[in-house]
Amino acid sequence: MPYDTLQDFLAALGQRGELKRIAAPVSPILEIAEIADRVSKSPARDGHNPLEGSNFSGCVPPPQGTLNQALLFEHVAGSDMPLAINAFGSYARMHLALGCENFDALAAKLGELTRPEMPVGLLNKLKKGVDFLRLGNLAPKIRATGACQEIVHTDDADLNALPIIQCWPDDGGRYITFGQVITEHPETHARNMGMYRVQVFDKQRTAMHWHMHHDGARHFRAWQALGKPCPLAITLGGESVLPYAATAPLPPGIDEHMFAGFLMGRPLELVPCKTIPLAVPANCEIIIEGWVDPRETVLEGPFGDHTGFYSLADHYPVFRVTAISHRRNCVYPTTIVGKPPQEDYYLGKATERVFLPLLKLLIPDILDYDLPLFGAFHNCAFIKIQKQYPYHARKVMNAVWGAGQMAWTKMLVVVDEQVDVHSLNDVLFHVAANVDPARDTQIVQGPLDILDHAAPYCGAGSKIGIDATKKWPGEGVVRDWPAEIVMDEKTRSRVTGRWKEYGF
Numbered sequence: 001m002p003y004d005t006l007q008d009f010l011a012a013l014g015q016r017g018e019l020k021r022i023a024a025p026v027s028p029i030l031e032i033a034e035i036a037d038r039v040s041k042s043p044a045r046d047g048h049n050p051l052e053g054s055n056f057s058g059c060v061p062p063p064q065g066t067l068n069q070a071l072l073f074e075h076v077a078g079s080d081m082p083l084a085i086n087a088f089g090s091y092a093r094m095h096l097a098l099g100c101e102n103f104d105a106l107a108a109k110l111g112e113l114t115r116p117e118m119p120v121g122l123l124n125k126l127k128k129g130v131d132f133l134r135l136g137n138l139a140p141k142i143r144a145t146g147a148c149q150e151i152v153h154t155d156d157a158d159l160n161a162l163p164i165i166q167c168w169p170d171d172g173g174r175y176i177t178f179g180q181v182i183t184e185h186p187e188t189h190a191r192n193m194g195m196y197r198v199q200v201f202d203k204q205r206t207a208m209h210w211h212m213h214h215d216g217a218r219h220f221r222a223w224q225a226l227g228k229p230c231p232l233a234i235t236l237g238g239e240s241v242l243p244y245a246a247t248a249p250l251p252p253g254i255d256e257h258m259f260a261g262f263l264m265g266r267p268l269e270l271v272p273c274k275t276i277p278l279a280v281p282a283n284c285e286i287i288i289e290g291w292v293d294p295r296e297t298v299l300e301g302p303f304g305d306h307t308g309f310y311s312l313a314d315h316y317p318v319f320r321v322t323a324i325s326h327r328r329n330c331v332y333p334t335t336i337v338g339k340p341p342q343e344d345y346y347l348g349k350a351t352e353r354v355f356l357p358l359l360k361l362l363i364p365d366i367l368d369y370d371l372p373l374f375g376a377f378h379n380c381a382f383i384k385i386q387k388q389y390p391y392h393a394r395k396v397m398n399a400v401w402g403a404g405q406m407a408w409t410k411m412l413v414v415v416d417e418q419v420d421v422h423s424l425n426d427v428l429f430h431v432a433a434n435v436d437p438a439r440d441t442q443i444v445q446g447p448l449d450i451l452d453h454a455a456p457y458c459g460a461g462s463k464i465g466i467d468a469t470k471k472w473p474g475e476g477v478v479r480d481w482p483a484e485i486v487m488d489e490k491t492r493s494r495v496t497g498r499w500k501e502y503g504f
């Protein structure tokens, strides 16, 4: 079962040796980030480390014996609140947070909701998923009071009371990095929860860095069109599924709180905010309420991002705080992003697995896919298909470039069904061996991830598809295509059976 509160989740991590409490006083400026970075690049308790010992340049190898654990800093300079970081930064911890044995089990559960019985239109299929979530009575419920409002500050609300960190040396300042940001559409009242970074300028003023493609920004544009300020709540902590739900690439109009209810197996309980017309999860640690100005912008950034580079400063809307409420003894959750793997790698891997059934619903040709560590989500994806006709891989590329947040993927590699799409070596082996660059690549123009600093324009540029499948006649000039080397089964089993006999 997922956990009802962040503190229940941290306690469960403690019981499993997955949490390190740090009593030594630390600075929120860079020091916590450097500790968390080293810890996130260390092997987990089960020995798992996606880096396999080969660090990216610029990272300090963690000292021997360091474990990848959640960290609870009990004494952060300048704040009374303890700070949790890296709580979701391993497979084991993500499985606990989502209450699943593994992501595939969760994917199967989601797949149940979306199984297409009949070839109906795409919209109907998606709608069916939504209706099912509704039918399951998992829409959030509003109640009068909640622990997240044990203490309420309005006029005296001060962001400086929170242990907000600066992550990297050239960052524009301190950022709230793990907030679940809630907005509502002014007309449809559809609720949205997305995770967006929040740069803090003073005790009641921040920026709101939502990318133009994301639902929060879409809601804001609708308020802006009416010339009205957009009510917004930054929620921190709460049910252990919330940070994941906030990052999940749900289609616009689907409330991530309902998805969180699906993950919890019960409706989420919300409480009305104190100063804005929104409701927030009752079990959160901290709620920051306020309004986004429809006109005013501020220079936001730079910010050391999950691409491993700084995202450049740019203008984003201004958020003014009207209230901060919190539990009497609250814990402030945060995260850092940077060269992988960080905590967000595991959130992303959960999405990769959990959303495979939905991606297959949109693009049935896809057998499996992988978002490789080095690709930082939107830079690269490997896709596996069972090729059935000439240019089948091209068809799939074009479909992926039209599919939800997968559309921002800059580099796509398509491989045949026998390739292990989760093995970097196996994929690159087939790219190197099977590709004639002139014949087997295509470059298209389109929207890109806002964080892609190599793109000629912010959020717009080119993408490349690499067809690493076996080539068929009809795909350009194709000579006789050789078979891949594989030993016959008879010899294999004979050698396996006699292995000890050989003296190994």
Ligand SMILES: Cc1cc2nc3c(=O)[nH]c(=O)nc-3n(C[C@H](O)[C@H](O)[C@H](O)COP(=O)(O)O)c2cc1C
Pocket (backbone or CB within 6 Å): 177, 192, 193, 194, 195, 196, 197, 198, 209, 210, 211, 212, 213, 214, 215, 216, 217, 246, 247, 248, 249, 250, 335, 337, 344, 347, 405
């Ligand atoms: C740690 C972390 C930080 C993120 N920061 C941002 C951000 O600052 N701005 C943004 O638009 N998306 C950010 N994202 C990605 C969004 O949360 C994600 O794409 C989400 O699906 C958007 O939801 P929406 O479409 O409902 O807005 C971040 C994701 C993670 C895991």
Ligand SMILES: [Mn+2]
Pocket (backbone or CB within 6 Å): 192, 193, 194, 215, 250, 251, 252, 253, 254, 256
């Ligand atoms: Mn959304």
